[in-house]
Amino acid sequence: MTSNFIPFVTAVAAQLRWKLAGAALIGLALAAVEGAGLLLLIPLLSSVGLAVDQGLTNGLARHIGTAFAVIGLRPTLLTVLAAFLAVSVIQALLYRAYLLVNPALEQEFVQALRNRLYAAVVKVDWSFFITQRTNDLVYGVTAEMDRAGTAVFQSLNLFAGLAVSCVYIAIAFRLSPGLTMLVGAAGLVLLWILRGRTRRSSELGEKYSAVNRRQFNMISESIASLKTAKSFGAERRDIVIFAEHARRRTAAYLDLLRSYARSKMSVDLSTAVVISALLYVAVEWLGLRGAGLLMLIYVFGRVMPRVMSLQESAQIIFAGLPSFRTVMRLVDECEAHAERRPGSPEGLDYEGMSGSPEGLHYGRELRLENVSYAYTTGSGKAVNDISLSIPVGRTTALVGASGAGKSTLADVLIGLLRPQNGRVLVDGRPLTDDDLPAWRRSIGYVPQESFLLHDTVRANLLWARPGATDDEIWKALERAAAADFLRNGRDGLDTIVGDRGVRVSGGERQRLALARALLTNPALLVLDEATSALDSLNEQQILSAVRDLRGSVTTVIVTHRLSAIRHADVIHVLEEGRVVESGTWRELAARGGRFARLLLTQGMPEGVATTQP
Secondary structure, three states: OHHHHHHHHHHHHHHHOHHHHHHHHHHHHHHHHHHHHHHOHHHHHHHOOOOOOOHHHHHHHHHHHHHHHHOOOOOOHHHHHHHHHHHHHHHHHHHHHHHHHHHHHHHHHHHHHHHHHHHHHHOEOHHHHOOOOHHHHHHHHHHHHHHHHHHHHHHHHHHHHHHHHHHHHHHHHHHOHHHHHHHHHHHHHHHHHOHHHHHHHHHHHHHHHHHHHHHHHHHHHHHHOHHHHHHOOOHHHHHHHHHHHHHHHHHHHHHHHHHHHHHHHHHHHHHHHHHHHHHHHHHHHOOOOHHHHHHHHHHHHHHHHHHHHHHHHHHHHHHHHHHHHHHHHHHHHHHHOEOOEOOEOOOOOOOOOOOOOOOOOOOOEEEEEEEEEOOOOOOOOOEEEEEEEEEOOOEEEEEOOOOOOHHHHHHHHOOOOOOOEEEEEEOOEEOOHHHHHHHHHOEEEEOOOOOOOOOEHHHHHHOOOOOOOHHHHHHHHHHOOOHHHHHOOOOHHHOEOOHHHOOOOHHHHHHHHHHHHHHOOOOEEEEEOOOOOOOHHHHHHHHHHHHOOOOOOEEEEEEOOHHHHOOOOEEEEEEOOEEEEEEOHHHHHHHOOHHHHHHHHOOOOOOOOOOOO
């Protein structure tokens, strides 16, 4: 447990720094004022006729009398009550500050750590990101972070509770050192007995975190695939699976709660036993009576629950440590796999990158030389020794069956994946890590499943280029053949597209995605299976818009549907990660090779040589 707690405390101290001192001062002041309020009981007891100038309270009574004399007052009932009221006001103000400061510090820590984790996820190298389960990353940024925050809050409360407890113990020791040491020994024995509960809380906290994470993953995946579930009539199965996850989560939560309840019961019973034993020893063995006995009982009645509550806080802290450990593991992994610039150990700084903010344009060609890439060590190469040229202003197509390496090659082109062998050249100059941010700003990318915010059309396009005007947005929509359906609608640019674009058709969604890509004035437009899920009419509308871009935008079409690349200037056919053929549609169809066989497979025999190899 210590190995987890020390990094946690170190992280909190490193983030909050001097602000922790302010919280500590408030805690100490609150403890001092509460102690002062407790000491005022002595002159209050004296004012109602109880003897406080003998026995256990004798020494404290003299000191309190001296304090009143210093400020020119006699400890009468009225003055004592006035002092008690003043102390109560100060205590209320301090407690208000205490209630506000600790949550504020907790939120500051959580916000900073959440921002760090999110930034680490966003800046992570793509080759690492695709190996992660995205739901785990989302859960880490949300639920795990909240539970880590609870541990921070309890840690801050722990200090204040410890300060107040120390004040009570000091007063008790001044009243009766022997009895205080006896009670303290009993408390230490009880904490030693309960140490297993703290360890158990950590284990149960880890179990609860894991069960929570599994349920979160199930919910996310189920909702994302709801359309498919409905098409299979599988809603009932989803409900049953969800109910089982919910049952496990409830069971884990109740196990954690039972652990707290058992500890609380043990503390309460032990406190009652100790106080009873204390009273018996004080009265029967030591013969204590009067105000001293009342003060001693009152002090121990307050200090025992406070001391034992520290153990409860420790349980909550250790139950939250697994979440903190999970968050820090995600942070460390993502930061260790961040996209890096030479000489920059912290990873890419997307706000402070050198180079043109408009992007990295090129005037002649984009060229790949002997490029290879494998996703895992020892596996086959997804892209294997590919060399090809993408001339500026032309349309280049990458075709092949599923698994041929098309999308991997597209990821290399847009800089998401760095070649493990070979290089990418822009106008003859190698594309370096320093160039990547500017290069990506030069690219318009339209995938098969386009990402759309649950917002207006305007907001979705401004997401790509925040400073664009409405005129520029409409121009991009015109170029993408997406303006007519918006003009015919009631809300125009204020049309809400729905979650992931569910309120517009598939073709309209892809045309909006194309418009968003064109709004950035890209030097290179990459369509990665962008029309493969569309019907022929919508596909032709998008392809027609793409054809109109010829000469002004360099376009790469990645597809397995040959109907989408009939008008491409050059076609590269991929198979098992290699380019096996290159040429125009007519040249490849007449050659009778792999492209011709693909044409026949897709029911497009036109132009295919009559004699096949």
